[in-house]
Structures are given as structure tokens and as C-alpha cells.
């Protein structure tokens with residue numbers, strides 16, 4: 001994946017697999033932080049890697065997760081981060097104003113982690129005195145941020161904010177999947193003054209329609225994983241008698257220039273079915289998953 005693909009793919013991850021990260025990889029991530037831009041090249045940041053299981057458990061208890069949906073966004077038992085990089089400011093080098101250095105270093109670490117297929121969550125809601133005591137850090141180090149790390153066990157989805165003033169609060173859907181609203185490019189991009197560059201504003205066109213919400217989100221996720229931004233618009237298409245309520249369908253919109261690519265991917269996705277046992281995508285019509293060998297039929301007893 002190139003850097004742009006990594007940037008599009010990155011999401012804050014709060015559910016992780018219980019698979020260790022090699023210390024050499026963690027060192028590589030700290031090196032990515034070390035080489036970030038630094039104001040006046042003062043380089044006040046120092047990094048504490050925590051990968052000892054007994055310590056990671058204690059660090060976990062100093063952190064707060066996903067405030068808008070707490071406690072639903074907490075990593076569930078068995079899906080906690082397997083390692084942390086604590087970013088601290090050496091106050092003897094710089095006693096104030098290291099925030100921008102932190103931002104650059106943290107994002108370098110996060111993207112370098114994703115290049116290794118490692119998910120992360122940047123955390124600032126920290127019980128700092130408690131964490132400092134756990135790690136026995138000297139007074140000169142001021143803890144700023146913690147980057148929680150692990151192989152991802154969730155795939156949050158981006159939502160384009162339909163209204164410029166819409167709610168920025170992320171939410172969990174009924175399957176527990178996190179949806180993260182982002183302001184649309186068209187609402188934050190100006191050119192040569194506070195002027196909308198009409199040509200640069202993406203023109204959203206219809207790629208497909210679906211009245212089954214779960215399928216629409218599956219296709220959306222598939223397109224986004226392949227680097228195509230999508231917006232789902234709900235449209236009412238059928239007024240039913242009062243007792244039946246209303247039916248609606250979802251219109252999946254993509255940028256005009258991505259339409260052909262999106263349609264080819266949609267064809268590919270709808271000719272595949274997800275294995276209920278391992279989640280792999282197999283051709284529709286196959287009876288047995290070619291990856292795990294289990295039946296592709298849903299277990300009707302469940």
C-alpha cells in the first residue's frame with residue numbers, strides 16, 4: 001500500500017487480536033516517530049514501549065476509550081491492545097509547546113504501524129500520574145500521549161457528514177461496528193481565498209441501490225477497502241399503507257471519476273459470499289469455503 005492508501009485506510013482501532021507484536025517492529029515504529037519533523041529540530045520527545053503482558057494490563061487501566069459511546073467503545077476482554085508506545089516530552093529539552101512535534105511523531109508511528117498491518121488508537125485521556133508511577137518515569141518526562149497497538153479485530157467505517165453542521169459523534173451500529181463521520185472535502189476545501197474550487201468538489205454519482213442495509217454497508221466497506229470513497233444516502237421509495245410504515249432504500253454514491261472502477265468492484269463483491277465460519281470471500285454458488293473448508297450455508301439451527 002502506498003502512503004495515500006494507508007492514509008485512506010487508517011481508522012482508530014479499539015478491538016485487537018491477541019497476537020504479539022515483535023519488539024523489532026515496535027522499535028521500527030519508534031524510529032518512525034524519531035524521524036518526524038520537530039520545531040527548531042529540538043527533538044524533545046522520548047518513547048516508552050510497553051509490551052510486557054503484566055504491564056500492558058496495568059497501562060490499560062489508566063486509559064479511557066471512545067468517549068462518545070462509552071463504555072460501548074472499550075476494547076472487550078480478550079481484545080485489548082498487546083502493546084503501547086507512550087510518548088513523553090523531556091521537559092529539560094523543551095518545557096512547553098511540543099504539541100506539534102507530538103502530532104507529527106504520533107501520526108508517523110500510526111501510519112508506520114498500519115504499513116505493518118498493525119492497528120492503533122491515539123489516546124490522550126490518560127490517568128497520567130498513575131501511568132507515570134506504573135512505568136517509574138523520572139520527573140523530567142511528561143507523558144503526553146499513548147499509542148495503543150495490536151493487530152486489528154474490527155473494521156470501522158467512514159461516513160461522509162451529509163450536512164456541514166451534522167453530528168461528528170461516531171456511533172456503533174447494531175452489529176457493534178463503529179461508524180466515524182468525517183466532514184466532506186467539499187465543505188472544507190477552498191482555493192486562492194475563501195472560495196470553493198468547484199472543479200475540485202467531488203461530484204457524487206449513483207453506483208448502486210440496495211434496500212437491504214447490511215448488504216449496502218458490506219459493499220460500502222468493500223469499496224472503501226479498495227480506496228474508493230462512498231456515501232450512503234437513504235431515500236424513501238415507497239409509501240406503504242400506515243400499518244406497514246415506509247420502505248426505504250440506500251443509494252451508494254461514489255465520486256464521478258471512480259464510477260467505472262466502483263461498478264467493477266461491486267460486480268466482484270456481489271459474485272462473492274462471506275464464509276460464516278472464517279469470514280473469507282468465496283464465489284457465490286460454492287458450497288464449501290475454499291479457505292477453511294467449512295460449509296458456506298448458514299447454520300439453520302442457529
Ligand SMILES: Cc1cc2nc3c(=O)[nH]c(=O)nc-3n(C[C@H](O)[C@H](O)[C@H](O)COP(=O)(O)O)c2cc1C
Nearest residue numbers: 010011012064065066067121122123124125170180
Ligand atoms: C489528540 C487525540 C487524542 C485522542 N484521544 C483518544 C482517547 O483518549 N481515547 C480514544 O478512544 N480515542 C482517542 N482519539 C481517537 C479519536 O477518537 C479518533 O481519532 C476520532 O474519533 C476519529 O476516528 P478515526 O481516527 O478513525 O478517524 C484521539 C485522537 C487524537 C488525535
